[in-house]
Amino acid sequence: MGKITIKDVAREAGVSISTVSNALNNVDVLNPVTKSHVLKVAKQLNYVPNLNGKQLRSGKTKMLGFFTTSVSGPYFYKLVESMSRECDRLGYGLNVFITKDRHVIMSNILGRRVDGAIIYEELRIDEEDITAMEKEKIKAVFLDRVLQNETMGSVIFDSYVAGYEATKYLISLGHKKIAYISGVDTMFDSVERKEGYLAALRQYQLPTSEDYILQGYFEEEGTYNAVKSFIHLHPDKLPDAFLAGNDVSAIGCIQALKKHGYEVPLDISVMGFDDIDIAQYFSPPLTTVRNQIARQGSLAVNHLVHMIQKKELGSAQKLACELVVRGSSHVKIDRNDHI
């Protein structure tokens, strides 16, 4: 005996296919007696509807797709977890696609494997693809990416303000020589944070210098190496404080400083962005700027579902950030005082 279909249930229950379909989908035109009878037979036969048939006919999958290059690291799993939770709440499933292949993404979206898409910015979908999606009236929400386009949604962090506030905070501690450890230059967050950092320096009339902008690639090891080589190259020009592009980077920075005998935060203050899980347990606990990651996830899903169900266009949403002061930053101490 092969796979049991709606046909088998119909035959066994002595009714038509449409009646079974109506019973299973709670269409209230049925005699309650027939309905419960059909349901009983269906359960008894262990009937499970074939989703491909269902989806083909209805044109809906009740699935949202999250397209990303990676799920590694605290940012992603907080994000995915919150999206998943919100999907659950709204009666959708979440489909996580990890890929860098634009073609895979588009064929899944345009091929209707999902009802809508949430796309992580690093994927950099072209305008051309977005146009294709518009034509098909497909809804999408972009994360961490600003769009020229007004038809799709987006949820971004106000990273410019984050960078600005962080820098302002370091200045308020008395630091004057503040270095920035950059992430990846194609990424929105990274660039915005740097712009905010530069803006704050300018506002307080502090000098900005290319030497004080390192490349850490948002990675622990990348930052470790960058800071290490900075120390070797400019042992005399060490900054008062490092503003790392994210917490992972801040950790790499602190590792490198420790390794070379500097104490954080007494000798040098270090802070990051994101407030990842380990930030508070790290030694020293990280001063950082917290993004509302879970909020971003649930908002993206909410927005997308709204767009799908109300057939509306998307809009750009911006989330505020929050300064978290912990042990890796300290009021500037002039060591010369002690001599």
Next chain:
Amino acid sequence: MGKITIKDVAREAGVSISTVSNALNNVDVLNPVTKSHVLKVAKQLNYVPNLNGKQLRSGKTKMLGFFTTSVSGPYFYKLVESMSRECDRLGYGLNVFITKDRHVIMSNILGRRVDGAIIYEELRIDEEDITAMEKEKIKAVFLDRVLQNETMGSVIFDSYVAGYEATKYLISLGHKKIAYISGVDTMFDSVERKEGYLAALRQYQLPTSEDYILQGYFEEEGTYNAVKSFIHLHPDKLPDAFLAGNDVSAIGCIQALKKHGYEVPLDISVMGFDDIDIAQYFSPPLTTVRNQIARQGSLAVNHLVHMIQKKELGSAQKLACELVVRGSSHVKIDRNDHI
């Protein structure tokens, strides 16, 4: 103009539907001229095949489903990343479902949204469901779970040996009072590690005691609280070493010990399991037992695809572990010596 289907391509190219299908799917019965002409027209119309139609007809989705309760934490993202990579390599897509709802899982599997399933043990699928899958000849691989059943695959870590070897190592450092911080008692790894721990103690004639088995729930905070209350209850009976159920737990343990003025590893050795990313950067760097997580992921996918394509039954695979000695463990120092 609505969605472009294979029909439109056929009309536009002046051929039949079957010819278009053959051209697109590289069935080599076609005149190369017709084929390339069809392909050109398809591209020109921006045709993208509807996956639901495709899947319904062919009975295949070329998708594997990973069913899990969570993707949070280093274990999961390493696992997911490696599974995704392996799926790519084998021409499959990976579908991550985060849910605890048995019904959601079964309707996705039996409803053929995926060609096969990888199931994380915490979900505890019933025998009944497994039987249902067998009947439908659906293939599945279970992670971290041993099966009575011989029809499905499984990939587990040899956690018993891991627990045994870790304990043996601590004993070799001269520790005699060794406590175990348990994870979740329904989880295979947690139980096996504890059994290995107990076996090692017995073998070396060291006493085992219920007092020395704490509940940390595989969580930082849970462990922190457990260790804290242990210190309050038995300040005089502190162990020489803590063997934590995993690294996250070990970190919580060390936090608690530090908080109460104990030095790790000089006063007390602590070690964990898993070798998560931060283990080496933590202060002190964690001594731990490393599991081949990435290997588990790729093996599971490989095995599953093999089962699907060769229509074979699954088997149980066991992965060896590896002791990683770092700074959180130390040869036993009897502080009385110094007095």
Next chain:
DNA sequence: CCTTTTCATGAATACGTTTTCATAAACTAA
């Protein structure tokens, strides 16, 4: 009692694709 309305059900179609099978055309072997 007849007409109209409501109610419950089933037959048939459509969704977009792959695949089987028939057929026509173009070769090959005598």
Next chain:
DNA sequence: TTAGTTTATGAAAACGTATTCATGAAAAGG
């Protein structure tokens, strides 16, 4: 040439479901 064979193509069926519409029965209205 004629029969047999290969090659390229298309018509039609099938996958499993939701949905539209027709139909018959029962209830309501007069």
